[in-house]
Amino acid sequence: MDIAIIGSGITGLACARRLTDAGLMPKVFDKGRGIGGRLATRRADGGLQFDHGAQMIPQNLPAFGDVLEQAEAAGFVTKWAHSDGSLRHVGIPGMTGFAKFLGQDLDMHQATEIKSLTQDVDGWGIYAEQSVGRFDRVVCTAPSPQTAKLAGHALTQSLDTVSYDPSLTLMVALNCDLDAPATQTNPTDAFAWVAHDSAKPGRSSHNCWVVQASAEWSNVHLELTKDQIATLMLDLFLTHFGLSPTDVVHASAHRWRYAFVTKPLGQPFVTSPDNSLYAGGDWCLGPRIEHAWQSGTAIADDILRAL
Numbered sequence: 001m002d003i004a005i006i007g008s009g010i011t012g013l014a015c016a017r018r019l020t021d022a023g024l025m026p027k028v029f030d031k032g033r034g035i036g037g038r039l040a041t042r043r044a045d046g047g048l049q050f051d052h053g054a055q056m057i058p059q060n061l062p063a064f065g066d067v068l069e070q071a072e073a074a075g076f077v078t079k080w081a082h083s084d085g086s087l088r089h090v091g092i093p094g095m096t097g098f099a100k101f102l103g104q105d106l107d108m109h110q111a112t113e114i115k116s117l118t119q120d121v122d123g124w125g126i127y128a129e130q131s132v133g134r135f136d137r138v139v140c141t142a143p144s145p146q147t148a149k150l151a152g153h154a155l156t157q158s159l160d161t162v163s164y165d166p167s168l169t170l171m172v173a174l175n176c177d178l179d180a181p182a183t184q185t186n187p188t189d190a191f192a193w194v195a196h197d198s199a200k201p202g203r204s205s206h207n208c209w210v211v212q213a214s215a216e217w218s219n220v221h222l223e224l225t226k227d228q229i230a231t232l233m234l235d236l237f238l239t240h241f242g243l244s245p246t247d248v249v250h251a252s253a254h255r256w257r258y259a260f261v262t263k264p265l266g267q268p269f270v271t272s273p274d275n276s277l278y279a280g281g282d283w284c285l286g287p288r289i290e291h292a293w294q295s296g297t298a299i300a301d302d303i304l305r306a307l
Helices: 010-021 062-073 096-102 144-154 215-221 226-241 289-305
Strands: 003-006 027-029 042-044 048-050 077-081 087-091 107-109 116-120 123-127 131-135 137-140 163-174 183-185 191-196 208-213 248-263 277-279
Touching: 003 010, 003 123, 003 131, 010 027, 010 096, 010 289, 027 131, 042 163, 042 248, 048 208, 062 077, 062 087, 062 096, 062 289, 077 096, 087 096, 116 144, 123 137, 137 144, 137 289, 144 277, 163 215, 163 226, 191 226, 208 215, 208 226, 215 226, 226 248, 277 289
Parallel strands: 003 027, 003 137, 027 107, 137 277
Antiparallel strands: 042 048, 077 087, 116 123, 123 131, 163 208, 163 248, 183 191, 191 208
């Protein structure tokens, strides 16, 4: 069976991992250069490193906990103490570590943006700039608005009920020590999260910080350029901590348009009437990494049951 998975975020990787472990050989396509989706690590000149997407990997599902334990034993994740004293998993040497654990030995095709799907009696044709092949099953794991645009016409259910909050993120490196907690939740109206990213285990850089704006602030400023976002957030960061612009050696911003699912679909995935096209993601069940994993794993299990 020829299977294509669109998206190398955690949903796509989890689906591909389960199918590969069962002896199938799915192909994974993604428009980006790196894998993991919001489980992302940005590197900058001078050896700087920032986890600018998901900050930690909370776990409630026992099955997902088993996967995290395997990843930890293999050296791809470890535990980090949250400000409330709890231990949360993080990837090493960056948050992409967990994605790399899931992605081992998969058939990955990065920098390949899938632009259209067509179905006929021979299956599904998938097209980027040109055809990338024909497949018996297709799994789309993009955010729900992108999935609806690409494949919504073929699904049995509308995705219009799903909603998201964006997150604007500042990455800042300092040339001085900052006497502040390693993590702060909602320290100001504008900031939802401030973290001393370099304090996480396995990090090589020394004084890198990640700031994620609140949903309200992110929505108001969503369409600014990244340079404008960086300027505004840096000014708020410096004011909050009583720092000077001369203390900064690097500052940049990232826009996560589909960061946090606020109203999920309420089921692990959706399909076409003939179950040859699947769609899933964190937007199906909730905003956490384990929700994305749960959706991708459920899709793979459904495909395997039909064999």
